[in-house]
Amino acid sequence: MGRIRVVIYGVGAIGRMVARTICEKREEFEIVGAIDLDERKVGRDLGVLADLGREIGVKVSAEPDRVLKETTPDIAIIMTTSFLNKVFPQIMTCVKFGVNVISTCEELAYPYIVNKELSRKMDEAAKAKGVRILGTGINPGFLMDVLPLFLTTLCIDVNAIEVTRVIDASKRREPFQRKIGVGLSVDDFRRSIEQGKITGHVGLVQSIALIADALQWSLDKIEVKKPAPVVAPSRIDRGYIPVPAGFVAGLEQKACGIVGGETKISLTFRASLIEDEDYDRIRIDGTPPINLEIKPCVHGDQGTVGVIINLIPTVLSSKPGLLTMIDLLRLHHCKA
Amino acid sequence: MGRIRVVIYGVGAIGRMVARTICEKREEFEIVGAIDLDERKVGRDLGVLADLGREIGVKVSAEPDRVLKETTPDIAIIMTTSFLNKVFPQIMTCVKFGVNVISTCEELAYPYIVNKELSRKMDEAAKAKGVRILGTGINPGFLMDVLPLFLTTLCIDVNAIEVTRVIDASKRREPFQRKIGVGLSVDDFRRSIEQGKITGHVGLVQSIALIADALQWSLDKIEVKKPAPVVAPSRIDRGYIPVPAGFVAGLEQKACGIVGGETKISLTFRASLIEDEDYDRIRIDGTPPINLEIKPCVHGDQGTVGVIINLIPTVLSSKPGLLTMIDLLRLHHCKA
Numbered sequence: 001m002g003r004i005r006v007v008i009y010g011v012g013a014i015g016r017m018v019a020r021t022i023c024e025k026r027e028e029f030e031i032v033g034a035i036d037l038d039e040r041k042v043g044r045d046l047g048v049l050a051d052l053g054r055e056i057g058v059k060v061s062a063e064p065d066r067v068l069k070e071t072t073p074d075i076a077i078i079m080t081t082s083f084l085n086k087v088f089p090q091i092m093t094c095v096k097f098g099v100n101v102i103s104t105c106e107e108l109a110y111p112y113i114v115n116k117e118l119s120r121k122m123d124e125a126a127k128a129k130g131v132r133i134l135g136t137g138i139n140p141g142f143l144m145d146v147l148p149l150f151l152t153t154l155c156i157d158v159n160a161i162e163v164t165r166v167i168d169a170s171k172r173r174e175p176f177q178r179k180i181g182v183g184l185s186v187d188d189f190r191r192s193i194e195q196g197k198i199t200g201h202v203g204l205v206q207s208i209a210l211i212a213d214a215l216q217w218s219l220d221k222i223e224v225k226k227p228a229p230v231v232a233p234s235r236i237d238r239g240y241i242p243v244p245a246g247f248v249a250g251l252e253q254k255a256c257g258i259v260g261g262e263t264k265i266s267l268t269f270r271a272s273l274i275e276d277e278d279y280d281r282i283r284i285d286g287t288p289p290i291n292l293e294i295k296p297c298v299h300g301d302q303g304t305v306g307v308i309i310n311l312i313p314t315v316l317s318s319k320p321g322l323l324t325m326i327d328l329l330r331l332h333h334c335k336a
Numbered sequence: 337m338g339r340i341r342v343v344i345y346g347v348g349a350i351g352r353m354v355a356r357t358i359c360e361k362r363e364e365f366e367i368v369g370a371i372d373l374d375e376r377k378v379g380r381d382l383g384v385l386a387d388l389g390r391e392i393g394v395k396v397s398a399e400p401d402r403v404l405k406e407t408t409p410d411i412a413i414i415m416t417t418s419f420l421n422k423v424f425p426q427i428m429t430c431v432k433f434g435v436n437v438i439s440t441c442e443e444l445a446y447p448y449i450v451n452k453e454l455s456r457k458m459d460e461a462a463k464a465k466g467v468r469i470l471g472t473g474i475n476p477g478f479l480m481d482v483l484p485l486f487l488t489t490l491c492i493d494v495n496a497i498e499v500t501r502v503i504d505a506s507k508r509r510e511p512f513q514r515k516i517g518v519g520l521s522v523d524d525f526r527r528s529i530e531q532g533k534i535t536g537h538v539g540l541v542q543s544i545a546l547i548a549d550a551l552q553w554s555l556d557k558i559e560v561k562k563p564a565p566v567v568a569p570s571r572i573d574r575g576y577i578p579v580p581a582g583f584v585a586g587l588e589q590k591a592c593g594i595v596g597g598e599t600k601i602s603l604t605f606r607a608s609l610i611e612d613e614d615y616d617r618i619r620i621d622g623t624p625p626i627n628l629e630i631k632p633c634v635h636g637d638q639g640t641v642g643v644i645i646n647l648i649p650t651v652l653s654s655k656p657g658l659l660t661m662i663d664l665l666r667l668h669h670c671k672a
Contacts, residue, residue: 021492142490150486153646154478154639156357288635288642292628299624303490306624310489314666330650330665 444471
């Protein structure tokens with residue numbers, strides 16, 4: 001059997017990490033193409049862009065159709081956007097050329113609640129071409145949904161699930177720090193939220209929908225609170241951006257899933273420069289109860305790259321169509 | 337679709353918990369038969385034995401053939417022994433009647449390293465009859481093998497895995513306390529170990545083999561240390577059996593998997609009456625590193641019942657043959 005042929009679709013920070021990891025550590029995969037529209041990247045060798053210190057003979061191209069047709073890949077890893085409507089045409093292009101898709105697009109982790117029509121189109125196109133489409137990553141896709149679901153395998157019954165992810169943002173990339181509003185005044189933060197310039201973490205809704213789906217819980221609704229600023233009590237110089245006292249050091253987001261009038265799923269995501277400790281915490285109120293902590297919290301970029309690469313063979317051996325992590329890992333057995 | 341028809345094969349403590357749970361909480365299953373050789377149970381109603389406070393119309397029978405033939409079950413849950421050679425004939429009887437098997441038999445969690453010939457026979461018989469055989473439970477089958485494997489989905493690379501399970505045995509049943517030597521003198525404990533009267537926890541070998549298999553690590557060998565006594569520093573009255581100072585309060589067992597001359601998998605199991613805190617701890621030395629703690633440790637009996645019941649539908653929808661948890665949950669994607 002030959003190596004699995006991979007196209008890197010989106011040569012941002014995660015795309016470059018995926019490329020570097022495959023080239024350095026994963027002989028079972030071969031990168032055959034790279035796509036990005038950024039003029040500073042087009043025409044350059046992916047190995048050089050990914051800090052491999054050598055060329056790998058794959059030039060970044062701004063022409064998806066040509067790359068997908070000429071390089072005959074098994075799978076494209078799309079790492080371009082958090083939003084379904086933006087990733088949709090990219091996915092459809094891959095499917096048109098019979099190429100499987102795995103994507104970090106957060107909304108794709110459970111696309112049905114974002115846009116049923118686009119989901120249906122993707123599913124039909126994938127089935128017609130015999131390929132699979134999966135949205136995944138560390139979050140959504142693993143820590144706040146799939147891992148708690150996996151743990152419910154131990155439970156005779158499950159009453160409620162609570163997940164908290166707290167990230168010390170000083171350990172993360174500058175774009176991540178900007179994404180969570182670091183350095184803004186509280187007013188500017190609120191304005192940026194209103195204007196959609198700061199989205200914070202995208203995916204709490206997807207995580208709740210994934211959990212409810214696998215546990216066969218019928219959701220009354222998903223409540224999502226607006227991201228709240230985490231305000232610096234004194235000046236902070238731990239990140240890429242200095243934060244004066246009273247300015248924003250990060251954010252906290254909460255969402256919950258209501259079932260039969262009760263809050264059954266509670267998710268909290270917090271990322272800032274003032275976290276004394278960071279962790280992932282899962283509490284399952286059930287029989288037996290489960291209280292789990294991962295400390296420090298799993299590194300987001302590394303974990304995303306791990307999930308994406310490790311799941312490629314599983315995606316390729318699954319039944320065609322639009323998949324979620326529940327289909328992929330057979331988590332349907334988890335019952336309330 | 338009708339309910340899944342289940343036979344309870346072995347009406348011990350776990351068998352009764354499974355029966356009670358199914359009757360009280362799981363409408364998708366129906367208990368159609370019960371098998372046990374114990375004269376005190378034969379002829380009695382399973383509902384009464386399982387403390388349901390009512391009869392369920394299922395009498396315990398000492399005739400496996402008759403029950404398996406007459407009740408036409410989909411699956412038998414065998415909870416009779418820790419050892420492969422003892423469960424083997426029971427499994428073969430189920431398979432003969434076209435009945436799927438899920439069993440708590442610890443050695444069945446990875447039977448190939450115990451007895452290849454018996455494993456081959458079970459696999460062939462199951463395939464010929466189109467049924468599945470799975471050995472699982474909380475340990476082996478989940479906490480010390482499957483859960484760490486599942487977590488490696490996050491890892492770009494994995495260098496080593498360390499798992500520790502520490503149980504406060506005062507919270508467990510009397511048979512469990514006896515199984516770990518509570519109340520014996522140190523000499524009697526050592527003699528009981530030599531004579532095979534105390535086996536302690538069975539399954540560390542299976543857990544190591546499961547991890548190595550899924551990660552495609554080629555084991556040089558599995559090293560298993562003899563169970564060591566945990567000695568009471570002063571008199572203990574926390575359990576079913578009083579323990580004088582200097583006597584045995586429980587045991588500790590260690591095993592490791594050696595790959596390329598290095599210890600890559602280290603497992604420690606400790607259960608005694610003198611644990612200040614009990615927990616499950618998983619440490620993955622990899623990228624990213626993962627340090628996880630479940631505190632208190634997951635309750636063994638409840639967790640086993642959960643795993644067994646929750647996995648029934650997954651077993652029934654898997655390909656026929658002798659399965660391990662790796663096949664069942666598609667954990668093969670986990671790569672080193």
